[in-house]
Amino acid sequence: MTQGPLTTETGAPVADNQNSETAGVGGPVLVQDQLLLEKLAHFNRERIPERVVHARGAGAYGTFTVTADVTKYTRAKFLSEVGKQTETFLRFSTVAGNLGAADAVRDPRGFALKFYTEEGNYDLVGNNTPVFFIKDAIKFPDFIHTQKRDPYTGSTEMDNVWDFWSLSPESTHQVTWLFGDRGIPASYRHMDGFGSHTYQWNNEAGEAFWVKYHFKTDQGIKTLTQAEADKLAGEDPDSHQRDLRQAIERGEFPSWTVGVQIMPVAEAAKYRFNPFDLTKVWPHADYPVIEFGKLELNRNPENVFAEVEQSIFSPAHFVPGIGPSPDKMLQGRLFAYGDAHRYRVGINADHLPVNRPHATEARTNSRDGYLYDGRHKGAKNYEPNSFGGPFQTDKALWQPVAVSGVTGETEAPSHAEDNDFVQAGNLYRLMTDEEKERLINNLAGALSGVSRDDIIERAVNNFRQADGDFGKRLEAAVQALRG
Numbered sequence: 001m002t003q004g005p006l007t008t009e010t011g012a013p014v015a016d017n018q019n020s021e022t023a024g025v026g027g028p029v030l031v032q033d034q035l036l037l038e039k040l041a042h043f044n045r046e047r048i049p050e051r052v053v054h055a056r057g058a059g060a061y062g063t064f065t066v067t068a069d070v071t072k073y074t075r076a077k078f079l080s081e082v083g084k085q086t087e088t089f090l091r092f093s094t095v096a097g098n099l100g101a102a103d104a105v106r107d108p109r110g111f112a113l114k115f116y117t118e119e120g121n122y123d124l125v126g127n128n129t130p131v132f133f134i135k136d137a138i139k140f141p142d143f144i145h146t147q148k149r150d151p152y153t154g155s156t157e158m159d160n161v162w163d164f165w166s167l168s169p170e171s172t173h174q175v176t177w178l179f180g181d182r183g184i185p186a187s188y189r190h191m192d193g194f195g196s197h198t199y200q201w202n203n204e205a206g207e208a209f210w211v212k213y214h215f216k217t218d219q220g221i222k223t224l225t226q227a228e229a230d231k232l233a234g235e236d237p238d239s240h241q242r243d244l245r246q247a248i249e250r251g252e253f254p255s256w257t258v259g260v261q262i263m264p265v266a267e268a269a270k271y272r273f274n275p276f277d278l279t280k281v282w283p284h285a286d287y288p289v290i291e292f293g294k295l296e297l298n299r300n301p302e303n304v305f306a307e308v309e310q311s312i313f314s315p316a317h318f319v320p321g322i323g324p325s326p327d328k329m330l331q332g333r334l335f336a337y338g339d340a341h342r343y344r345v346g347i348n349a350d351h352l353p354v355n356r357p358h359a360t361e362a363r364t365n366s367r368d369g370y371l372y373d374g375r376h377k378g379a380k381n382y383e384p385n386s387f388g389g390p391f392q393t394d395k396a397l398w399q400p401v402a403v404s405g406v407t408g409e410t411e412a413p414s415h416a417e418d419n420d421f422v423q424a425g426n427l428y429r430l431m432t433d434e435e436k437e438r439l440i441n442n443l444a445g446a447l448s449g450v451s452r453d454d455i456i457e458r459a460v461n462n463f464r465q466a467d468g469d470f471g472k473r474l475e476a477a478v479q480a481l482r483g
């Protein structure tokens, strides 16, 4: 902003910003005090709806650098050359808390990354966990209702949380992960990120691959115990946000080593797990993580509302060479985010500086709507046209996927080793005894807040099916706490 006198919204100089205009000394306030009316009215409209999930977050700009050749798997231009750099914006978040909630809580962390590529913005909207609680988008609103405030009590209720999880055995893997050490990262810098879903890469020759993204923190994993987090959340609700901003201000730029697991399409049908099931990982022994990039965050936003609150990310924002998989969760998300953006930020959300392409321009025939900035000037707004308007390429971003059968409300196909407990049990057995002890204490602490025995028993039974020892120890720990 340039220096000079304070003005009204329309630029007229302000004479007095301390006293409103009255009819006589001590008399009522006058409607002709435009400054007062304008200030009060603008203030009332400062908020936009918070995100329905992941409301609480922090963001930073950065640079993605390609470190290994992946051109035999994808034709995405931003990945076309070793050394090539692309500007990025990453928004971290917690999931369940509202906008003002504390950062240091047991909750997955969002890891939403925007690549400003020369072929358009590519958004990878992931989490710090490789899996999720459910595997069909139709269950997402129900799941989130149990994580948010109860309609009667107005508080988060452990009864609701555990009722839903215990009735959704597919959540056992993610819940085991969440109540383990990694469930409360010490900061956004000290955690990994994952694309979580399976996505498609496709190369110049038209071959397709199924891929899973991994972002390994170069700062090392650091976590908080439940007791440490409870204390920090009370003392400094903004702990993660502050840590990220201050690290970047100090020039300590956090970075992640980026890798990908790659499955040839032909192997998907006979793989031992359904490769599109978001409650499962692909064990690294089956598909090793191939390193191909480095992500560094190196610039703080100048204005949190404009650049973080109004930022929008969508799993449907693909670029040539990258596309969706048939994962039923991902398919639901392809709709949900654009819809949320249109409601939350408005129909021209894509035009805001943080959201628009930075390395190319958007050429559409969409026009007008609230807060349209006139960017298209007098250009024709239809296609085809004879006035040099933008044209289609006839080249799909991703390769077609073979399907068979008839329509219906079907479960995703089951593979040889698919069940809801096998990977939860594997995760438990991988833990050291101290890690198991902390996991059990964390779970028992949360479960003992549930009022109904049948819900507790059903929950314990899910962990028992994952691993007998896990169930036995958890049952004893809950009993000890409940007396």
Ligand code: HEM
Residues within 6 Å of the ligand: 050, 051, 052, 053, 054, 057, 091, 092, 093, 109, 110, 111, 112, 125, 126, 127, 132, 136, 137, 138, 140, 195, 196, 197, 278, 311, 312, 313, 329, 330, 332, 333, 336, 337, 340, 341, 344
């Ligand atoms: C079908 C399941 C899901 C649905 C319907 C859904 C829906 C949503 C919606 C509506 C938002 C708010 C978007 C906005 O207002 O800008 C959101 C945010 C977010 N979701 Fe999901 N979500 C689902 C599953 C997931 C999964 C599996 C992940 C991670 C792997 C994820 C990661 C995120 C992240 C990181 C954000 C915050 C994005 C940001 O920083 O702006 N979500 N989700």
